Amino acid sequence: MFPWLAFGHMIPYLELAKLIAQKGHKISFISTPRNTDRLPKLHPSISPLITFVKLSLPQVENLPKDAEATTDVPYDKVQYLKQAYDSLKEPLSKFLESCDDLDCVLFDFAPYWLPDIATSLGIPNVIFSIFTAAALSCVKPASAVDDRSKPEDFTFPPKWVTFPTNVTLRLFEVLRIFDQSLDPNVVSDFYRLQEGMKGCDMIAVRSCMKFEPEWLHLLEEIHGKPVIPVGVLATTEYDTGEENQTWRSMKDWLDKKKKGSVVYIAFGSEAKPSQVELTEIALGLELSGLPFIWVLRKHRGSVDTESIELPEGFEKRTRAQGLVCTSWAPQLKILAHDSVGGFLTHSGWSSVVEALQHARALILLTFLADQGINARVLEEKKMGYSIPRNEKSGYFTRDSVAESLRLVMEMEEGKVYRDKAKEMRPLFADKDQQDKYVEKLLDHLKSHGRIKKIKR
Structure with missing residues (x-):
């Protein structure tokens, strides 16, 4: 191989x-x-x-x-x-x-x-x-x-x-x-x-x-x-019996949350939002009021000089609402936790598979390569909802982020995506x-x- x-x-x-x-x-x-x-x-x-x-x-x-x-x-x-x-x-x-x-x-x-x-x-x-x-x-x-x-x-x-x-x-x-x-x-x-x-x-x-x-x-x-x-x-993953400190603190936080209430945000190992995109995602999360765990990569490798930063005061204001992790995080364990209900994802196929094997509803935000095709397949099958964007620039707003998250996670209109994730679990697991x-x-x-x- x-x-x-x-x-x-x-x-x-x-x-x-x-x-x-x-x-x-x-x-x-x-x-x-x-x-x-x-x-x-x-x-x-x-x-x-x-x-x-x-x-x-x-x-x-x-x-x-x-x-x-x-x-x-x-x-x-x-x-x-x-x-x-x-x-x-x-x-x-x-x-x-x-x-x-x-x-x-x-x-x-x-x-x-x-x-x-x-x-x-x-x-x-x-x-x-x-x-x-x-x-x-x-x-x-x-x-x-x-x-x-x-x-x-x-x-x-x-x-x-x-x-x-x-x-x-x-x-x-x-x-x-x-x-x-x-x-x-x-x-x-x-x-x-x-x-x-x-x-x-x-x-x-x-x-x-x-x-x-x-x-x-x-x-x-x-x-x-x-x-x-x-x-x-x-x-x-082969369970070696070791439990990472990052996961222990995340699990303690998740254990206190209502079942299916938390949105998990991660964009894989390759996708990196621009500073403008990052700002809109962050402020959209804050506007949504939903509890969240966000695995955020600020750099791609040690030579990446274009660091992206959260809006000033964001982490302080959302301390009670969510967690931001800027290091490695155990995605499989997070997605498997009962408190997680949805996944804001770049539509990378591995991430989609990992989410659906745990019946997590999908909110889609594409960045590169095959992700757009994956998103259209998921949209066509009512398995994911894409955040509305400008067709030419790809620009999206904090309001569209907040509205999309609430739709998929809580609203009656988004029940089709929550139900579809549950329906697809047997196929993916x-x-x-x-x-x-x-x-x-x-x-x-x-x-x-x-x-x-x-x-x-």
């Missing part, structure tokens, strides 16, 4: 690795030294079956020293992390050549060059995407002509989508993608995905048939190769169903014409 250098990618890859290891298979999990050291500890029952292969990340110009994951760098520096990642091509090739009993390689969107290497070595390869099938369907397949060129063109479903849908990016989301000034030496994400899906033997997707059947069928149709849902891969998806993946790997039999 060779995931991209973001914890939102590495963690789902590790979840799949653990589920495959539970079936008795051996996995080589390839990443960098610092990243593997920061991954959750494995249960002793499967740790002998998962080997962490540590490839040192080459230093490239403009990439801060010791930066090995997206969480270590400002957003505009992620492109140089991709450049360094591409430099792993040679050491990865040597590792693959040295493996005598390798049955298959699962790779992420970023190493678009890996299918050619694997094919030359006679190793079957599968692109395993942590993005939804809906998000993948927005990327041009090899068989299609894509005449989209202007930002406005991307606010409509592409021509190869054969069914009516409102799932598409909004203009401000497209503009944020277009505004990325890529170094000419760095390959775009769209090209990486196009090449990866074109060159692979199979496409595995972090999704399930009951959630997005139309998109999974479309993917298979437009790419002409097997598309295998592997389940939603709800995050699990069903371990037996997840196990069946992994079995089906392994069956496909064994039976597919170009895939060798996996040895137990």
Whole structure:
């Protein structure tokens, strides 16, 4: 397994690795030294079956020293992390050549060059995407002509989508993608995905048939190769018995709150609001009057000089209303607590899965990448409510934040979102169903014409 250098990618890859290891298979999990050291500890029952292969990340110009994951760098520096990642091509090739009993390689969107290497070595390869099938369907397949060129063109479903849908990016989301000034030496994400899906033997997707059947069928149709849902891969952690002081104080605070009354706010490891956005979110929270826990990242890595700050006096004024945590926080434990009723989220797929496995209602505020597509899917299925924003600038107000939070958390109008979260919990938390998806993946790997039999 060779995931991209973001914890939102590495963690789902590790979840799949653990589920495959539970079936008795051996996995080589390839990443960098610092990243593997920061991954959750494995249960002793499967740790002998998962080997962490540590490839040192080459230093490239403009990439801060010791930066090995997206969480270590400002957003505009992620492109140089991709450049360094591409430099792993040679050491990865040597590792693959040295493996005598390798049955298959699962790779992420970023190493678009890996299918050619694997094919030359006679190793079957599968692109395993942590993005939804809906998000993948927005990327041009090899068989299609894509005449989209202007930002406005991307606010409509592409021509190869054969069914009516409102799932598409909004203009401000497209503009944020277009505004990325890529170094000419760095390959775009769209090209990486196009090449990866074109060159692979199979496409595995972090999704399930009951959630997005139309998109999974479309993917298979437009790419002409097997598309295998592997389940939603709800995050699990091996409980070592240690309890973090941060969690103890949060739990004491949550224990005193009414069931379902607290809104949890977090925007993942990559999304970082602007100062204007942060101010409106904070004042909106205050206006809502709702109790809250906010995990706030003021910096992305040690070289991020653009610090964002809460409005003056905010923490003092809201001391009785909420908690602000600017360090690591145990998201799974927070979401699992009965006092938490809703989640203000960036719509990252991992966060969505973690919220729905605990039946938490979703309030959506997108920032980058595939988050806009995820939000539209959730809106279309009445599983999430997006804070109203200006279509071009993405600007939103404190009033819209407050009103959206109250609607989803308390009002009759928002009951549909609370009920839908409860309705979807069995789908997102069903371990037996997840196990069946992994079995089906392994069956496909064994039976597919170009895939060798996996040895137990």
